[in-house]
Amino acid sequence: MGTFDLARARADTPASERLIHFNNAGASLMPNAVADTVLAHLDLERRIGGYEAEASAQPAINDFYDAFATLLNCDRGEVAYIENATRAWDMAFYALPLRAGDRILTHESEYASNYLALLQLAQRQGVGIDVVPSDSDGQIDIDSLRRAISSESRVIALTHVPTHNGLINPAVAVGQIAREHGLIYVLDACQSAGQLPLDVKQIGCHVLSGTGRKFLRGPRGTGFLYVEQEFLQMLDPPFVDMHAARPLQAAAFELRSDARRFETWESYVAGRIGLRTAVRYLLELGVDAVSARVVALAARLRESLAAETRVAVHDRGVSKSGIVTFTLADEPASSAATRLRAAGANVSVTIADAAPLDVQLRRLQGAVRASVHYYNTDDEIDRFVSLVVGG
Secondary structure, three states: OOOOOHHHHHHOOHHHHOOEEOEOOOOOOOOHHHHHHHHHHHHHHHHHOHHHHHHHOHHHHHHHHHHHHHHHOOOHHHEEEEOOHHHHHHHHHOOOOOOOOOEEEEEOOOOHHHHHHHHHHHHHHOOEEEEEOEOOOOOEOHHHHHHHOOOOEEEEEEEOOOOOOOEOOOHHHHHHHHHHHOOEEEEEOOOOEOOEOOOHHHHOOOEEEEEOOOOOOOOOOOEEEEEOHHHHOOOOOOOOOOOOEEEEEOOEEEEOOOHHHHOOOOOOHHHHHHHHHHHHHHHHHOHHHHHHHHHHHHHHHHHHHHOOOOEEEOOOOOOEOOEEEEEEOOEOHHHHHHHHHHOOEEOEEEOHHHOOOOHHHHHHOOEEEEEOOOOOOHHHHHHHHHHHHHO
16 A cells, blocks of 8 residues: 555544544544644634634635645635535535526436435426436446437536445546536535545536545535636526625625635634645645555455455445445344444444435445545454454
8 A cells, every 4th residue: 555654644543543433434533633723723712702813814714725726636716615515516506507498417326415406406497307327337327428418408417426335436537528518517526535536627527516524534514615717607606695795886796706706704714724734634645645545445345344244245336435335134234333333433324315316225225334544454444344243
């Protein structure tokens, strides 16, 4: 796994010494630097006041945009701070210039919250939804996507790394198709940000959204939104305030020219600068090194679980992420997850409602989701597998 500094990562993550945290797709353990940033700012707010503390934090607040510009290979003006990934995705999606009869293409792996928004827009505005099937590996079928495009198609909405089965959708290939056909491309990077390299220019998306709490190792209640500058001027946010726009006269206003037209004046300052610290921490470790380690650890966990007769692994995709899903032949997923947590191994359960279009997930009626990160170890994987089959 290269020259990755595991000793530093473990030292910066004290809880890793007393528990096996395989719930990074839910919320990663924050490194010390992130937690210290948040706590220090909250303490400053307590001592001198919220507005005053924010003023003192302006350099870090400004650097939030530079940090994400580096992470995503974009301009700082194309980045907005949003309080979570769902709201970030919603802010852009509900701003899309769509009308009755337009059609949105999505995949069977689409996350439930996103799909609910598609359904609501279909109900409100009369747009159509076309669900592109999976190929034999479980990822979006590129040939089917091409065939599904019609003169009414306007948007491709794709989840990069689904929450429930480990696959990585071919985001770059989808971006090429979107550009060829002049379609708007909205990519949900909630599970990929922090564990995979994200280059928005290479991907070719117009919109990308994500969260802080998962693989970026930021605080909860933080997220981000990227919107391509040229596309940005086409988007009218679903709501605005005095930060997103300014009144010109009694009956007119002007939106900000950058992605911060999707922000609001009030925000969680401690969380924002904590997320900035998390991104800087990741960039210092190296995104490529982190990604290689996460993928390798997940592959080892997947292989070890699959070798056990009581365990069935359900991950799909040509390329697989740090998310590993499995079931036990003689124990419900919820019971297994509870047992593992009691033994000091944090996992979660993915349920059918998480991806309502995924036939396989509905058939499973739930699976244990173990998601690794770079601070996890081979020894933890061995101990975890022993806990899984020892119950």
